Amino acid sequence: MIHYFIGDLGHFFVVTSFITAIVSAFTYFKAATSTSPLDGISWKQNGLVSFYAHAISVLGICVTLFIIIANHYFEYHYAYSHSDKKLPAYYLISTFWNGQEGSFLLWMFWHAVLGIVIIHTNKFWEAPVMTVFALVQAFLASMILGAVIPGIDFKIGSSPFILLRDVMQNAPIFISNPEFVPSDGNGLNPLLQNYWMVIHPPTLFLGFASTLVPFSYCIAGLWLKKYHEWVRPALPWALFSAAILGLGILMGGYWAYETLNFGGYWNWDPVENAVYVPWLILVGAIHTMITYKNSETALKASIILVIATFVLILYSTFLTRSGVLGESSVHSFTDLGLSGQLLIYLLFFLFAAIVLCIIRWKEIPSTEKEVATYSREFWIFIGVLVLCLMGFQVLMPTSIPVWNKIVNLFGGESNMAPPTDQVGFYTKFQLWFAVLVAILSGIGQFFWWKKMEPKQLIKEVRGPLLLALIIVVVLLQIIIFQYGTDVVTKPGFLFILLSGVITVTLNSKILLALLKSSPTLSGGSISHIGVGLMLIGIMFSSGYSKVVSLNNTGLIYRREASDEFNRESLLLFVNEPRTMANYKIEFKGERLEARERSGYVNPSDVEFMDDPYMVVAKKDIIYNGKKLYPAKDTFEIFPENRYYEVKLTSQSGKEHRLYPRIQDNPNMGLASSPDIKRDVTRDLYAHVVDRSPQEAEWSKLEEMKISPNKEFFANDYVSVLEKVERISTVGGVKLDSADIAVKAFIRVKGEYQDYVAEPVFIIRNRMIGRIPDEIRDLAIQFTLLNIHPETNEFSIGINTRQKDYIVLKALEKPLINVLWMGTVMLVVGFGVAIVRRYREFQKMKLKGLE
Structure with a gap:
C-alpha cells in the first residue's frame, strides 16, 4: 500500500515554505524601506508572521520526511535510496541528510532557527537583515520544490517526496504494477554508519548557515548606509x-x-x-x-x-x-x-x-x-x-x-x-603558510594592545623564545632516539615543530598575564595556543607516522602486488600469534555486530534463523556478561557488519582487543574501516586490507574408520574420538522414542589450544540424517557418517579448506592527542571571544548605541 497522504503533506509544506519565504522577504523589504514609522512597524509584523509560518513549514517538511524514513515507506525514492529496515534509529537519523534534498533541508532548518533568534535579539537590524535571510531561504526552498514549469519542461528543485515509480517510470515492475512497493531499501553507505556522521553534518551545516548572519548584517549596513x-x-x-x-x-x-x-x-x-x-x-x-x-x-x-x-x-x-x-x-x-x-x-x-x-x-x-x-x-x-x-x-x-x-x-x-598526489601537492605549500600563521599569531599578540618598539619587543619575547628553543631541542632528542637521525633532515617538519612550539610559548605568556587581569580577553591567546598544539600534533602524527605491520613471516602474500604492499601488510591466520611493534598479535576470528546488545558475537556460536537478521545461540555462551542458552536466546545482528577480532598482548602481558570492520556493499565493494588502540603518547591504527573468501571451498570428503580413544590425523592435527553418546534433542527439538540420535565428541589438538567438534548422526522416520560440525579456527569439518557396532568403530568424514586469515596494515601515530587537544583549545578560544563580544554588544544596546 502506498502512503500518499504523508508525501502530499510534505510537498504542501515545501510549497508553503517557498511562498512564505518570498512573502517574508517582500514584507521585510517594505519595512526596511518604509518612510512611515507606523507602516514600518506594520510591515515588520507581517514579515515576522510570514517568517514564522516559513519556519513552521520547514519543521513540517523535516517531520514528514523523517516519518517516511522511520516507517520504511520505500515507495518514496528518498527512503528507498538512503535507508533500509535493519538500520538502528541513530543511523536512520543520519539518512535524513544523506541525500542532497535532505542536506538542503537541514541547511534551511538552521537558517530558520537563526532567523528566529535574530528577530528576537536585534529589533533595530531585524527588517534589513531578515530581508536577506528570507531571500536566501526562498532560494534554498526552491532547491527542494520539485516543480516543473509547463511548456519549457524546466525543473525547479528536486523533491524529497517524489515516489520511486515516478523516478523509475520505465522499470518493468512499475509498468506492470504501479502500486508496487519494495520490501527493503538500498541502505546507508557503510562508511556513513558511524556515530560521528550523526553529529558531524548538523554541526557543519549550522556552520554553513551561520555565515549568512554576518553577511546579512554587512549587506544591511551597506544598504542603510550604516557603514560601521x-x-x-x-x-x-x-x-x-x-x-x-x-x-x-x-x-x-x-x-x-x-x-x-x-x-x-x-x-x-x-x-x-x-x-x-x-x-x-x-x-x-x-x-x-x-x-x-x-x-x-x-x-x-x-x-x-x-x-x-x-x-x-x-x-x-x-x-x-x-x-x-x-x-x-x-x-x-x-x-x-x-x-x-x-x-x-x-x-x-x-x-x-x-x-x-x-x-x-x-x-x-x-x-x-x-x-x-x-x-x-x-x-x-x-x-x-x-x-x-x-x-x-x-x-x-x-x-x-x-x-x-x-x-x-x-x-x-x-x-x-x-593534482594526482593531492596530499603532496597541497601540503608542500600549506606547510609554509602554516609556519607563517603560527609565527604571526605568536609575535602579533604582543602588538595587540599598543604600538611596540623593537627593543621592547625583544625584551617581551626573549623568555618565551628561549623556552621554545629548549623544548624543541628536547623534542628533537626524543625524535632522534625514536626514529633515527634521518628524520631531522626534513626542514619542513622542523619548521612546523619550531613554529608550533613558539606559538604556544608566546601565547602562553600573554594568556597568563590576561588571566590575572582580564580573563574575558583571553579568547585569542587560547585559540592561538590551540593552533600551535595542532601544528605540533600534525607534525608528529603525520611526519613521524610509521607502518608497524611489517611482514615478518617470510611469505609473499600477493605476488602481483607491489613490494611495498607485501612488505607493509601482515598476513594473520586465525589463532596463530605473530609479533608486531612490541606486541604479540593474534587474529581471533570473524565477529558479527549485535543489534540489541552492543558488542560482537562469534558466528560459530550462533545459528542463523529464517529471518536473515536473527540468530540463536548454538551452545551456552557468555555474551556481554549475560549467559545465552541454545535454542532459546535469539537476538538480532547485522550480517553485513563483519568485524575481525585482533588481540594485542604487550610485553607486560596487558591485553587489548581491536575490531576493524569490513562491510560488503554491492555498489562500493568491500568498505574497510579501521580500529584504533589509543594511548596517551600514540595511537595504533589498524585496518584490514584483505580477508579469506567468505564462501569456503571444501576439499573432497575423506572417510576414516575410527575407534574410540585412538588418535588419528585430521589436516595434520592430532585428533581423538573421545566418546559417542545418545542424545534426546537436536537443535532444541525433542525426539520421539522411535528416533535415534547420537553425537560424537572429537577432540582436536590445535597448535595453541584444543578444540572439540560435535557432529550428529540421526535416524528419524526411517531416514538417516547427518549434521556436520566445523572447527572454524582449524578449517576442519567432521561428519559422523556411520556406526559399526560389530567392530565398535565409527566412520568419520573429514573436509578441509583454507584457514581463515586477514591481511592487516597498522600504523603508529605518535602524539596525535596533541592535535585533538589543540582543536579543543581552538574552539574554546572562539567560545571565550563570543561571550565577550556578545556581552559587549548587549551593553551597547542598553546604552541605546545600537
Whole structure:
C-alpha cells in the first residue's frame, strides 16, 4: 500500500515554505524601506508572521520526511535510496541528510532557527537583515520544490517526496504494477554508519548557515548606509560561525580518521577544500573586524572578506552538488539536474553584493592613518594576507574542473587535470603558510594592545623564545632516539615543530598575564595556543607516522602486488600469534555486530534463523556478561557488519582487543574501516586490507574408520574420538522414542589450544540424517557418517579448506592527542571571544548605541 497522504503533506509544506519565504522577504523589504514609522512597524509584523509560518513549514517538511524514513515507506525514492529496515534509529537519523534534498533541508532548518533568534535579539537590524535571510531561504526552498514549469519542461528543485515509480517510470515492475512497493531499501553507505556522521553534518551545516548572519548584517549596513554600525552586532556571529564551522570541519577529520582507511584525518579532497577555504577567509574577516572596532581601520577589508566568506560557501555548494567534481572527488554529490539553479543562486548573491559595494564604495569611510610597522594593524594585515593566500592556493587547483567546464562551454578545449598526489601537492605549500600563521599569531599578540618598539619587543619575547628553543631541542632528542637521525633532515617538519612550539610559548605568556587581569580577553591567546598544539600534533602524527605491520613471516602474500604492499601488510591466520611493534598479535576470528546488545558475537556460536537478521545461540555462551542458552536466546545482528577480532598482548602481558570492520556493499565493494588502540603518547591504527573468501571451498570428503580413544590425523592435527553418546534433542527439538540420535565428541589438538567438534548422526522416520560440525579456527569439518557396532568403530568424514586469515596494515601515530587537544583549545578560544563580544554588544544596546 502506498502512503500518499504523508508525501502530499510534505510537498504542501515545501510549497508553503517557498511562498512564505518570498512573502517574508517582500514584507521585510517594505519595512526596511518604509518612510512611515507606523507602516514600518506594520510591515515588520507581517514579515515576522510570514517568517514564522516559513519556519513552521520547514519543521513540517523535516517531520514528514523523517516519518517516511522511520516507517520504511520505500515507495518514496528518498527512503528507498538512503535507508533500509535493519538500520538502528541513530543511523536512520543520519539518512535524513544523506541525500542532497535532505542536506538542503537541514541547511534551511538552521537558517530558520537563526532567523528566529535574530528577530528576537536585534529589533533595530531585524527588517534589513531578515530581508536577506528570507531571500536566501526562498532560494534554498526552491532547491527542494520539485516543480516543473509547463511548456519549457524546466525543473525547479528536486523533491524529497517524489515516489520511486515516478523516478523509475520505465522499470518493468512499475509498468506492470504501479502500486508496487519494495520490501527493503538500498541502505546507508557503510562508511556513513558511524556515530560521528550523526553529529558531524548538523554541526557543519549550522556552520554553513551561520555565515549568512554576518553577511546579512554587512549587506544591511551597506544598504542603510550604516557603514560601521553593522560590525559590532556581526562580530559575535562571525566568531560563532568560525567556531561552529571549524568544529564541523574537525569532526569531519576525526570521522575520516576513525572510519576511512587511508591512515589520516585530512586528504585534501576537493570537498574538504571547498569547506576549508571559506573558513580561512572567515577567520581573516574576524581579525579585520576586530581591528576596525579597535582602531577604525580595515573597514573595507572587513566588508570584502565577510561577503567573500558567504559567496565561497555558495561556491562550495555549487562545487559539491552540481556534479562538476564527480570525477575528482569521491565525496561529492551527483548532479540532480540542479547545476543551473545552483549557479543562479551563486551568481545572484555574488553580483548583488558586488553591485551594492560599487554603489557605496566611495561613501564607505576609510582612515588616512599611517600604519606603522610595529603596530597591531600592520601585523593583523600581514596575518590576514597570509590566510587569504592559503585559501587562494587551495581554491585555484580545486576549481580546475570548473575552469575546464567553462572553457569547453564557450567552444574552447581545456583538459587540465587536478593534482594526482593531492596530499603532496597541497601540503608542500600549506606547510609554509602554516609556519607563517603560527609565527604571526605568536609575535602579533604582543602588538595587540599598543604600538611596540623593537627593543621592547625583544625584551617581551626573549623568555618565551628561549623556552621554545629548549623544548624543541628536547623534542628533537626524543625524535632522534625514536626514529633515527634521518628524520631531522626534513626542514619542513622542523619548521612546523619550531613554529608550533613558539606559538604556544608566546601565547602562553600573554594568556597568563590576561588571566590575572582580564580573563574575558583571553579568547585569542587560547585559540592561538590551540593552533600551535595542532601544528605540533600534525607534525608528529603525520611526519613521524610509521607502518608497524611489517611482514615478518617470510611469505609473499600477493605476488602481483607491489613490494611495498607485501612488505607493509601482515598476513594473520586465525589463532596463530605473530609479533608486531612490541606486541604479540593474534587474529581471533570473524565477529558479527549485535543489534540489541552492543558488542560482537562469534558466528560459530550462533545459528542463523529464517529471518536473515536473527540468530540463536548454538551452545551456552557468555555474551556481554549475560549467559545465552541454545535454542532459546535469539537476538538480532547485522550480517553485513563483519568485524575481525585482533588481540594485542604487550610485553607486560596487558591485553587489548581491536575490531576493524569490513562491510560488503554491492555498489562500493568491500568498505574497510579501521580500529584504533589509543594511548596517551600514540595511537595504533589498524585496518584490514584483505580477508579469506567468505564462501569456503571444501576439499573432497575423506572417510576414516575410527575407534574410540585412538588418535588419528585430521589436516595434520592430532585428533581423538573421545566418546559417542545418545542424545534426546537436536537443535532444541525433542525426539520421539522411535528416533535415534547420537553425537560424537572429537577432540582436536590445535597448535595453541584444543578444540572439540560435535557432529550428529540421526535416524528419524526411517531416514538417516547427518549434521556436520566445523572447527572454524582449524578449517576442519567432521561428519559422523556411520556406526559399526560389530567392530565398535565409527566412520568419520573429514573436509578441509583454507584457514581463515586477514591481511592487516597498522600504523603508529605518535602524539596525535596533541592535535585533538589543540582543536579543543581552538574552539574554546572562539567560545571565550563570543561571550565577550556578545556581552559587549548587549551593553551597547542598553546604552541605546545600537
